[in-house]
Amino acid sequence: xxxxxxxxxxxxxxxxxxxxxxxxxxxxxxxxxxxxxxxxxxxxxxxxxxxxxxxxxxxxxxxxxxxxxxxxxxxxxxxxxxxxxxxxxxxxxxxxxxxxxxxxxxxxxxxxxxxxxxxxxxxxxxxxxxxxxxxxxxx
Amino acid sequence: xxxxxxxxxxxxxxxxxxxxxxxxxxxxxxxxxxxxxxxxxxxxxxxxxxxxxxxxxxxxxxxxxxxxxxxxxxxxxxxxxxxxxxxxxxxxxxxxxxxxxxxxxxxxxxxxxxxxxxxxxxxxxxxxxxxxxxxxxxx
DNA sequence: TAGCGGACGTTATGTCATAACATTTTGTAT
DNA sequence: ATACAAAATGTTATGACATAACGTCCGCTA
Numbered sequence: 001x002x003x004x005x006x007x008x009x010x011x012x013x014x015x016x017x018x019x020x021x022x023x024x025x026x027x028x029x030x031x032x033x034x035x036x037x038x039x040x041x042x043x044x045x046x047x048x049x050x051x052x053x054x055x056x057x058x059x060x061x062x063x064x065x066x067x068x069x070x071x072x073x074x075x076x077x078x079x080x081x082x083x084x085x086x087x088x089x090x091x092x093x094x095x096x097x098x099x100x101x102x103x104x105x106x107x108x109x110x111x112x113x114x115x116x117x118x119x120x121x122x123x124x125x126x127x128x129x130x131x132x133x134x135x136x137x138x139x
Numbered sequence: 140x141x142x143x144x145x146x147x148x149x150x151x152x153x154x155x156x157x158x159x160x161x162x163x164x165x166x167x168x169x170x171x172x173x174x175x176x177x178x179x180x181x182x183x184x185x186x187x188x189x190x191x192x193x194x195x196x197x198x199x200x201x202x203x204x205x206x207x208x209x210x211x212x213x214x215x216x217x218x219x220x221x222x223x224x225x226x227x228x229x230x231x232x233x234x235x236x237x238x239x240x241x242x243x244x245x246x247x248x249x250x251x252x253x254x255x256x257x258x259x260x261x262x263x264x265x266x267x268x269x270x271x272x273x274x275x276x277x278x
Numbered sequence: 279t280a281g282c283g284g285a286c287g288t289t290a291t292g293t294c295a296t297a298a299c300a301t302t303t304t305g306t307a308t
Numbered sequence: 309a310t311a312c313a314a315a316a317t318g319t320t321a322t323g324a325c326a327t328a329a330c331g332t333c334c335g336c337t338a
Contacts, residue, residue, distance in 0.1 A: 011285060031324070044288060049326065054285095065205040066265050068294090068325060089250065091259050104253060110246045111228065111268060118239070119273030120230050126205050128265040129250060134258030150303095150316060169294070183319060188295065193316095207294060207325090 010055075016040050017051040018072065021061055026097035027069035064090060064099065066128045075101045087125045093133035100133070149194075155179050156190040157211065160200055165236035166208035203229060203238065205267045214240045226250075226264040232272035239272070 010018060020036045021028060028036075034048045042048065052070055055061035062071050075085050087108045091100040107127065115122050149157060159175045160167060167175075173187045181187065191209055194200035201210050214224050226247045230239040246266065254261050 013286075029325075045326070046328095047287075050285080065267070066263075089253070091254070091257070091261075093259075094262065100257070100259075102253065104249055107246050107249045110243055110249070111266075114228070114241065114243060115230070115268065115270070118230070119276060120232075120239075120268065120270055121276055122230075122268045122270040123233065124205075124269040126265060126267040126269070127250075128204070129254065129259065129261045130263040130265070131254070131259055131261040137258060137260055152317075184295070185297095186318075189316075 011051070013042070013047055014051040014054055016042070017048055018055055018060060021055075021070060021072040024072070027064050027067055027071045027092075027099055029069045033070070059085065062088075062090070062101070064092065064128060065126050066130060067092065071099050071101075073101070075103065087127065089127040089129065091129040091131070091133070093136055094130055095132055095136035098133055098135075150190075152181070152186055152190040153193055155181070156187055157194055157199060160194075160209060160211040163211070166203050166206055166210045166231075166238055168208045172209070198224065201227075201229070201240070203231065203267060204265045205269060206231065210238050210240075212240070214242065226266065228266040228268065230268040230270070230272070232275055233269055234271055234275035237272055237274075 016037050017033055020033050030045060030048045030052060033052075034042055034045060037048070052061060052063075056063055056070070060073055062073055063069075064071060071090075073085075075088055085103065087103075088101050089104050089107065091102070093099075104127075108125070111125060112122070114120075155176050156172055159172050169184060169187045169191060172191075173181055173184060176187070191200060191202075195202055195209070199212055201212055202208075203210060210229075212224075214227055224242065226242075227240050228243050228246065230241070232238075243266075247264070250264060251261070253259075
């Protein structure tokens with residue numbers, strides 16, 4: 001039972017990109033990441049996009065479709081090592097930019113139910129809430 | 140109880156853009172719409188984007204975030220006239236490009252439940268399934 | 279050690295979206 | 309009718325996101 005999309009060993013560029021995302025306190029665009037890595041020697045968008053492709057593929061990074069931006073994966077994951085997450089939900093604060101990642105198994109089940117009843121075969125599912133986080137509503 | 144985001148009377152550009160989308164059999168990018176309207180006199184992306192803004196605002200058109208494209212609204216809506224739809228789900232076939240729009244009230248409720256428990260105030264919700272539609276799986 | 283596959287580097291280009299400004303149209307209150 | 313405000317329009321330029329196409333380098337293994 002080898003890990004198909006496991007965290008694999010990162011290449012130099014992948015590690016650089018991941019570290020930038022992991023240190024950030026919110027989603028970053030590919031070009032913002034690139035700017036952060038000029039000093040490390042990166043010159044072209046493709047260098048970042050290629051790293052992002054692999055990181056997204058392995059589940060270490062998520063792409064936020066409604067933002068055209070990327071975040072390091074930070075799902076509640078206290079569980080075991082091997083099993084990676086499936087579909088998750090993102091709540092994106094439009095004021096502070098914070099992104100909360102969480103699972104909603106019931107939601108996923110509902111959508112899978114619809115898909116099955118329609119003969120639709122899902123390859124990827126995007127669920128993103130845009131709004132105000134609790135902190136920003138209070139502050 | 141006047142309609143706040145009612146179908147309003149469309150301006151010339153809005154009508155042109157909407158007609159293109161309504162005639163299309165799948166999502167279109169703003170630039171594809173523009174190309175289709177060159178003969179009608181449209182010259183610049185903004186003319187299309189401004190029309191799209193209004194159409195999306197009024198609910199006649201939806202933006203597909205994972206595609207950066209737009210579709211005419213076509214939800215099952217057999218119900219009454221006034222009440223427009225809330226959050227809907229899109230199933231996008233990656234083979235034929237067809238988009239199915241449907242409501243999943245339970246899903247919306249689940250997400251609202253999470254939001255309430257977290258103090259998150261949602262302004263917009265994106266739910267998009269990418270995959271293969273029944274027809275394409277069969278064919 | 280030859281060859282293969284994956285990552286890398288670079289240039290150029292394609293695609294999606296908006297800023298800023300001037301002008302025209304439309305609705306409305308006088 | 310007329311003047312005003314608000315909305316829509318037209319145009320140029322620019323910004324932001326993403327990939328095509330090419331060649332090179334490196335590590336693996338047959």
